[in-house]
Amino acid sequence: MARRPLVARSVPALRTIVSRYRAKRETVALVPTMGALHDGHLSLVRAARKRARRVIVSIFVNPAQFAPTEDFKTYPRSFDADLAMLAAHKVDLVWAPSVAVMYPADFSTKIAPGGPALVGLEDKFRPHFFGGVATVVSKLFLQTAPDFAIFGEKDYQQLKVVTRMARDLDLPLRVIGVPTVREKDGLAMSSRNAYLSPSERKIAPLLYRVLKDTAAAIRAGASLSATVAQGRGAIETAGFTLDYLEARHAETLLPAQFAKDGPLRLLVAAKIGKTRLIDNIRV
């Protein structure tokens, strides 16, 4: 059996281990996760392995990025299975703080990201989200002091928000984006896919098909607004409640009217039953 990673549950314990790495001048890559790990997360771990001598995976379901109406309490948690997967991928250290360690009772500081965090995509439907993400990610960065931080393109707006935050705050690390890992039928892997009923699971891959068809039509020169409108229709007809399907500038995430405003990224968020899915694709 592969050797289990060390598990740190307090900041001093974490710092002791990280300072041992640093004393040996070993590079460190951090993969932040909320657990319930799948092959998408493991692809991030592999990217981390390629870049750094030591790989730290954080597992923390961050209450600050959930609204009271959202699924913080029911979010899937599978720590033992996660640890076994990380052992098989030779992860060195798992950083698994409790909520009380991350946010002591008198915790009162927040990071308020702007730029790509305020463009009317996820931020419009989950206004609490990027403040919660930026605050916890900056804490994770300061706690683990990595050379590299690995994020998935699956959460594309989040990747851009964290990249901008690292740049704006002169954080001494590089944020690396990793392509989305998909199921065979195209559905982007996500811990929340576990919520889908069998019939919802059958419909779910339509989101990726619409993204692909819409991107292909835009590349072939079709009108951006007409093509995106057609994509929105297809998603709603399939039974989703659509939050957004938008073509945006791939870096700023600002609205784009024409293909020549690119490079473009198509981003979608939609609910099927009670489950909210997000995905995106390069145009």
Ligand code: AMP
């Ligand atoms: P989460 O545990 O959902 O917060 O995700 C932790 C990290 O894994 C984030 O950087 C996500 O973007 C990334 N991630 C989640 N799903 C995938 C996927 N299907 N492919 C690649 N990265 C992913």
